[in-house]
Amino acid sequence: MKNSSKLETLDRRIVEQLQKDASISHADLAERVGSSPASCWRRIRALETAGILAANVRLVNPEKVGRGVNVICNIRVRSHARDVRAQFEAFVRTRPEVMECYSMSGEWDYLLRIVAADVADYEEFLMRTLLEHPSVGGAASHFALSTTKYTTALPV
Incomplete structure (x- = not known):
C-alpha cells in the first residue's frame, strides 16, 4: 500500500468517500x-498506517472568518544558498496567513498562497513582514477575483 496505483478498488472507494x-x-x-463496517475500519487503519490517510480536519469558510482575500505571491530569494532557503522556509511555516508554499522552478523561487482580510491587511503583511525578511529579494502579488474551483480531494 505504498502508493495509490496499488490501492485496491475498495480502498479507492473508501478514500474517495472520506475525502468528501x-x-x-x-x-x-x-x-x-459496499462493505462491512468492520472491514472498513480495518482498511482505514491500514491506510493510515501506510500514510495514505492523514489527519482528519474540518474545512473553514475563509469569508466567514474574515479571510476572504486570496493572494498568489511569487517570491524571489536573495540567494539560493541552502541556509537562505532554509531560513525562508522556516519563516513561512510560522506564518498562519501563508496557506501554501511551493518551491518552484523557473523565474520565481517560491509560490505562496496567502489569505488576508482585505487588500490593506495583505499590504501590511507584505510590506512589514514578508519583504522585511532578510532572505526575500522580491515579490509579485496576484489577487484572486473569485474562486472557480477549490478542492482538497485528490483523484485516486
Whole structure:
C-alpha cells in the first residue's frame, strides 16, 4: 500500500468517500462502498498506517472568518544558498496567513498562497513582514477575483 496505483478498488472507494466527508460513521461508509463496517475500519487503519490517510480536519469558510482575500505571491530569494532557503522556509511555516508554499522552478523561487482580510491587511503583511525578511529579494502579488474551483480531494 505504498502508493495509490496499488490501492485496491475498495480502498479507492473508501478514500474517495472520506475525502468528501471524514465525519461519516463506519456503518454509513460501509454502506456507501459496499462493505462491512468492520472491514472498513480495518482498511482505514491500514491506510493510515501506510500514510495514505492523514489527519482528519474540518474545512473553514475563509469569508466567514474574515479571510476572504486570496493572494498568489511569487517570491524571489536573495540567494539560493541552502541556509537562505532554509531560513525562508522556516519563516513561512510560522506564518498562519501563508496557506501554501511551493518551491518552484523557473523565474520565481517560491509560490505562496496567502489569505488576508482585505487588500490593506495583505499590504501590511507584505510590506512589514514578508519583504522585511532578510532572505526575500522580491515579490509579485496576484489577487484572486473569485474562486472557480477549490478542492482538497485528490483523484485516486
